[in-house]
Amino acid sequence: MSHNAIRPLTNIGDAPSHNPSLSAPNSAALPYSRPATPGAHDHLRIGWIGVGALGYHMVGNLAKYPPARPPVALPIRIWNRSSERPRKLQQELGNDKIVIAQSIEEVATTCDVIFTSLAADDVVKGIYTKFAEALKAHPPSKNKIFVETSTVYPKISGELDSLISSIPHCHLITSPVFGQPAAAAARQLVAYMAGDYQSKKIVAHLLVPAVARKVSDLGGNLEKAPTFKLIGNAVILSSMEVIAEAYTMAAKSGIDQAVVAEFIKGEYQLFPSPIWLNYSNKMLNNLFDGSSGFAIDGGVKDATHIRHLSTDMNSPMPTVDVAFQHLLSARALHESQKRAGNPEFPVLDWSAMVGGVRLAAGLPALHKDEGSSVEKDD
Incomplete structure (x- = not known):
């Protein structure tokens, strides 16, 4: 891959997002x-x-x-x-x-x-x-x-x-x-x-x-556009990893995960992007049907490309490395369900990566609720 610097971005145009016409x-x-x-x-x-x-x-x-x-x-x-x-x-x-x-x-x-x-x-x-x-x-x-x-x-x-x-x-x-x-x-x-x-x-x-x-x-x-696509997906995937870890830590600490969701989208507006809020909502409510979203196979493929790019460029992306492992864990769980004949979702959304984080923390992988009622003493 060429190491030529990418030109500053120039907008070609915008259709008004507030007007569907x-x-x-x-x-x-x-x-x-x-x-x-x-x-x-x-x-x-x-x-x-x-x-x-x-x-x-x-x-x-x-x-x-x-x-x-x-x-x-x-x-x-x-x-x-x-x-x-x-x-x-x-x-x-x-x-x-x-x-x-x-x-x-x-x-x-x-x-x-x-x-x-x-x-x-x-x-x-x-x-x-x-x-x-x-x-x-x-x-x-x-x-x-x-x-x-x-x-x-x-x-x-x-x-x-x-x-x-x-x-x-x-x-x-x-x-x-x-x-x-x-x-x-x-x-x-x-x-x-x-x-x-x-x-x-x-x-x-x-x-x-x-x-x-x-x-x-x-x-x-020609390589610049697909390179930037992988960089953008790395940002999205890394953000999903952070959100998944936050939800899982809340569950282990006996804190209602809805509080984390409010923190993300509420007063602090940490993740104002509709994309991130959508994935946050999927993790919060176990909405892992990927038939109308982004299937986990695509997520694994993109994460593999990002890690390959990281190696080629000698530019580490450790959060993506961790997220990749959690994607694989969630996919493996889904494959096990399919082999047993009882998959909960026909296609798994890549937001189900939170299942890999939950599994590592000793919680049920694709259901948050069982792990959310842990009570901690003050």
Whole structure:
């Protein structure tokens, strides 16, 4: 990984968070002007690979609120490994907004801007290998932009760029996003971009305000955006670890954990972010169903990447190391429940890492209540 300094962040735009209606960002605040007005035949054909918890809402919002400039040609062509989510989205929005592609190759060869939102590095590499094979067999005659939004290890970006940049007229940018599915549904994601300037300019205006409330530019080095994504996730994960430890200490001390919750969100406002307050609430109330949140497998993957980055950069992140162990403990407990045929949750949310902390303290792992009634003498 390159050690070049990251440029100061520059906001591409904000959609007002207080107003759920779609409104254009303030053009005076944009480092990128609007793309030049193309001819009527130059409407961008959008493709989307990966319709998971975030991708479902992202592509859905882009289909519902396509920008006029750059103009988008509907319907958007989507592909997912399983067909359930694509069919649901198509039924929800209609055939005039969403069409289901028959193959990855179809998306690559027929679309001008192709977004990928995938769960794992090997899946990302496999998809982009198929992109490259399809486009080498059918070389494009005009520009194509590939937008990788997944959370991957930064060095993967170079491998993807080698695949894509070897094909004439093809460009890759990295643009991971921050936000939970609820934020994606509300168009409140925040994206960080790196790569080709003109490509970022086009994609930024596709995303804001239809999909995200803000985009920040990290320069031309494709590795910078996924690196920052891991740094941001390290902050979130480390904060979750501190909250989990605080709740567990309160339980062992005979203090109602609701008091800790009030301390976090009350007068002191230690964690004002909705993300942290949401995870705090999940830990407080044992809300560990990850089917609509962030599954613990994804948390383990991200923590593994963060620790790898820490090693590569010789920059220790000890809190992440501890949190990683607690994620593994919680996942192991869940796997044991599944083997016994009695899992409490079909998919475990990564906030269940508090179970690893509770287990180390001798408390029931996925239930706080049994350990909360300990009475201590004054």
